[in-house]
Amino acid sequence: MRYSKVLIPTLREEPAEAEVVSHKLMLRAGMIRKLAAGVYNYLPLGLRVIRKVEQIIREEMDRSGALEVLMPWVQPAELWEESGRWEDYGKELLRFQDRHERWFCLGPTHEEVITDIVRKDVRSYRQLPLNLYQIQTKFRDEIRPRFGLMRGREFGMKDAYSFDADEQGAEESYRVMFDTYCRIFARCGLKFRAVEAETGPIGGSFSHEFMVLAETGEDIVVSCDSCDYAANLEKAEIERSKTPNKEKAKPKPLELVSTPGMKTVEEVCGFLKVKPQSLVKTLIYQGDSGPIAALVRGDHEINETKLRRLVGCERLELASEEVIEQVSGAPLGFAGPVGLKMRLIADQGIEDMVNFVTGANKADAHLVNVNLGRDFQVEELSDVRVAREGDPCPRCEGKLLFNRGIEVGHVFKLGTKYSKALKATYLDEQGTERLIIMGCYGIGVGRTAAAAIEQHHDDKGIIFPPALAPFQVLILPVNVKEERLSGVAENIHHSLEERGIEVLLDDRDERPGVKFKDADLIGIPLRVTLGNRFIKEGVIELKWRWSEEIDLVREEDMVDEVLKRLKSIKEGGDDEHS
RNA sequence: CGGGGCGUAGCGCAGUCUGGUAGCGCAUCUGCUUUGGGAGCAGGAGGUCGGCCGUUCAAAUCGGCUCGCCCCGACCA
Numbered sequence: 001m002r003y004s005k006v007l008i009p010t011l012r013e014e015p016a017e018a019e020v021v022s023h024k025l026m027l028r029a030g031m032i033r034k035l036a037a038g039v040y041n042y043l044p045l046g047l048r049v050i051r052k053v054e055q056i057i058r059e060e061m062d063r064s065g066a067l068e069v070l071m072p073w074v075q076p077a078e079l080w081e082e083s084g085r086w087e088d089y090g091k092e093l094l095r096f097q098d099r100h101e102r103w104f105c106l107g108p109t110h111e112e113v114i115t116d117i118v119r120k121d122v123r124s125y126r127q128l129p130l131n132l133y134q135i136q137t138k139f140r141d142e143i144r145p146r147f148g149l150m151r152g153r154e155f156g157m158k159d160a161y162s163f164d165a166d167e168q169g170a171e172e173s174y175r176v177m178f179d180t181y182c183r184i185f186a187r188c189g190l191k192f193r194a195v196e197a198e199t200g201p202i203g204g205s206f207s208h209e210f211m212v213l214a215e216t217g218e219d220i221v222v223s224c225d226s227c228d229y230a231a232n233l234e235k236a237e238i239e240r241s242k243t244p245n246k247e248k249a250k251p252k253p254l255e256l257v258s259t260p261g262m263k264t265v266e267e268v269c270g271f272l273k274v275k276p277q278s279l280v281k282t283l284i285y286q287g288d289s290g291p292i293a294a295l296v297r298g299d300h301e302i303n304e305t306k307l308r309r310l311v312g313c314e315r316l317e318l319a320s321e322e323v324i325e326q327v328s329g330a331p332l333g334f335a336g337p338v339g340l341k342m343r344l345i346a347d348q349g350i351e352d353m354v355n356f357v358t359g360a361n362k363a364d365a366h367l368v369n370v371n372l373g374r375d376f377q378v379e380e381l382s383d384v385r386v387a388r389e390g391d392p393c394p395r396c397e398g399k400l401l402f403n404r405g406i407e408v409g410h411v412f413k414l415g416t417k418y419s420k421a422l423k424a425t426y427l428d429e430q431g432t433e434r435l436i437i438m439g440c441y442g443i444g445v446g447r448t449a450a451a452a453i454e455q456h457h458d459d460k461g462i463i464f465p466p467a468l469a470p471f472q473v474l475i476l477p478v479n480v481k482e483e484r485l486s487g488v489a490e491n492i493h494h495s496l497e498e499r500g501i502e503v504l505l506d507d508r509d510e511r512p513g514v515k516f517k518d519a520d521l522i523g524i525p526l527r528v529t530l531g532n533r534f535i536k537e538g539v540i541e542l543k544w545r546w547s548e549e550i551d552l553v554r555e556e557d558m559v560d561e562v563l564k565r566l567k568s569i570k571e572g573g574d575d576e577h578s
Numbered sequence: 579c580g581g582g583g584c585g586u587a588g589c590g591c592a593g594u595c596u597g598g599u600a601g602c603g604c605a606u607c608u609g610c611u612u613u614g615g616g617a618g619c620a621g622g623a624g625g626u627c628g629g630c631c632g633u634u635c636a637a638a639u640c641g642g643c644u645c646g647c648c649c650c651g652a653c654c655a
Contacts, residue, residue, distance in 0.1 A: 518616085
């Protein structure tokens with residue numbers, strides 16, 4: 001393809017609207033343009049990259065036995081009312097009415113529709129298992145779209161849904177998708193980790209997020225420094241200290257101290273001249289069946305998901321000030337475990353603490369030298385706080401490390417949530433009607449492309465992994481007015497295209513500097529440069545985008561050499577250049 | 579939704595405080611020169627200064643309203 005015939009509007013300067021590298025580079029390389037907040041146009045170069053990602057996904061999904069379908073973007077409200085999500089989904093669901101004033105929404109996901117397909121046409125165990133997928137545009141009216149394709153409102157997504165007759169089958173379907181995802185992201189040339197994610201009330205390790213490690217990631221990946229444990233921050237477990245502090249200081253007598261107006265941990269610590277580590281926070285929560293108090297060390301954070309799971313609540317939120325006053329007898333900021341008559345859950349981290357500070361359940365007062373066991377008892381001592389870097393690994397003796405990551409994929413066992421709500425059932429061998437067990441599996445297409453750029457770039461521009469590059473080869477004649485250069489460039493271009501190679505010929509009458517800058521910016525893996533050395537010595541330069549090394553090749557050998565190199569890259573795996 | 583910021587040529591920005599004929603760099607168009615890392619010279623085109631209402635002899639500039647965008651936070655199958 002000729003550069004002069006393609007629309008590749010590169011930008012010399014950084015667009016003011018972009019914050020992260022991938023967004024800046026996609027705009028500068030002329031891949032995308034914004035149409036509205038979180039809504040983008042895909043220009044020729046950008047679309048080619050998106051199609052590459054989609055094709056890899058499609059091939060691997062097909063290989064796994066999944067079947068491609070296509071569901072509508074516009075969905076009727078009735079289905080969502082049936083699943084209960086018309087109520088539950090919130091403002092992210094963009095709703096509108098047609099001319100008959102019937103309600104519809106733009107699909108943010110397709111569980112309802114796919115379940116509807118299956119319930120209508122799947123009757124027998126003989127038709128199971130089934131895995132249906134699509135690559136579709138989704139719309140989620142995000143509160144704050146940002147970072148270009150990384151968090152758009154409209155975005156391309158591959159979503160797959162598995163349907164199985166029993167638990168074993170569902171687990172197998174899950175495992176197959178897990179492996180398929182690993183292959184997809186490896187083929188995309190990404191460094192990624194599959195991390196355990198929170199599963200909600202279902203339990204078990206049946207949810208994994210696929211995270212691409214990158215500085216600009218919005219999520220935290222918690223991993224162990226010595227084993228392969230990895231989880232997201234919400235899920236990350238903390239091992240209970242195996243060596244309880246035997247040499248504890250002697251408990252001192254309990255003492256009530258006046259702390260006028262000192263509500264926060266910082267205020268109390270400053271006032272009493274103690275460290276946050278010597279303080280225990282008491283948080284009052286409102287659960288399904290009444291208030292619950294949670295204790296955590298002053299410098300730790302409660303993990304509400306862990307707490308909710310432990311106490312077995314559907315809903316759990318911080319109690320209002322009125323409730324706090326009512327149950328603790330003191331205003332917000334002065335609650336403490338001593339004498340508190342309600343469910344008391346403590347983080348295991350307070351087990352080792354001696355002579356700590358807590359609220360006194362009395363306005364403007366705290367207790368010092370409080371001790372667990374002597375002054376109060378708890379219902380449970382467990383892991384209910386948010387993990388921190390350096391915490392002990394739950395699986396081995398190692399310590400937890402924190403990294404930033406971009407969530408590009410998620411595999412999730414749904415169970416029977418939708419099959420129950422929408423009555424998707426089948427008849428088993430005995431003729432008994434049973435609920436179908438479902439799983440869902442998503443990949444953000446644009447986000448995967450953005451993540452690849454986050455991982456593969458330098459200060460000059462994008463360094464595309466070959467599998468995602470919009471073209472494999474860029475031919476750059478330094479001066480197109482020099483006929484010896486442009487003629488040979490044309491020949492090579494033609495020969496490579498004939499062999500099915502994606503080649504871009506920079507036939508623009510631009511100065512060499514401009515062409516080199518654009519070449520580096522758009523990041524095509526292999527560059528063929530024709531310049532003075534060809535005129536003088538008859539040699540053509542060949543260079544990988546990620547390397548400084550330049551090899552000299554004669555015209556007659558060029559096509560074979562390019563083919564050889566592209567082949568070696570394909571076979572050599574994707575790490576060669578990273 | 580709360581806080582902060584921005585809207586002036588395709589892009590990046592100055593001008594706004596202190597009202598008086600709308601500017602700079604890059605890009606773009608024409609011509610000549612130039613051709614290995616974002617060229618030089620000459621000439622040209624491009625704007626209802628986000629929109630509406632108001633104040634004023636006069637508004638990009640002052641006031642009110644409104645729309646859009648960006649950042650931080652809260653939220654998030």
